Amino acid sequence: MKHNYCVACGNTENLHQHHLVPRSVGGSDDESNLITLCNSCHGKIHGITKEWNLTKLTKEALWRKKAKGERTGSIPYGFNVADDGIKLIKNAHEQEAIDYCIEAKKDGYSLREIADLLIEQGFKNRVGNAFNAKTIKNILNINGINTARTVAEKRIAAVGMSMQTTLDNG
Secondary structure: OOOOOOOOOOOOOOEEEEEOOOHHHOOOOOHHHEEEEEHHHHHHHHHHOOOOOHHHHHHHHHHHHHHOOEOOOOOOOOEEEOOOOOEEEEOHHHHHHHHHHHHHHHOOOOHHHHHHHHHHOOOOOOOOOOOOHHHHHHHHHHOOOOOOOOHHHHHHHHHHHHHHHHHHHO
């Protein structure tokens, strides 16, 4: 701590370090960028500083972490956490499954068909289970592959289902 008291009110309990320039916008942990505040004054500063959009600052901080290859939440399929506990490193086997999904989707396979193909190729998800269509959709979406069906595709699927029902009942 820079001081053993709050520089705003003099309180000596529940002290915090406050960054004058937030780290999310490039502020450092250098002592020249820190002041000591009690919990109450620290909260007041963050509450009355209207030019700081906390949502925007949080998004920017997360973007910076992602740009550095650092983890920002759950570990995405295709990656493991490096020994430093921060950086993400590619998992070769999972990356192979991702590439297989992307190629199969480009070749026109449905999500269920891709899941079945992965099972046939011996791929399993992280917990050792077979893939399902929802997991394939998530993997493709995260990797920038659009899985949304067009209105025409939905109509074709609906007509196909009604024709199958007619055939089954007829």
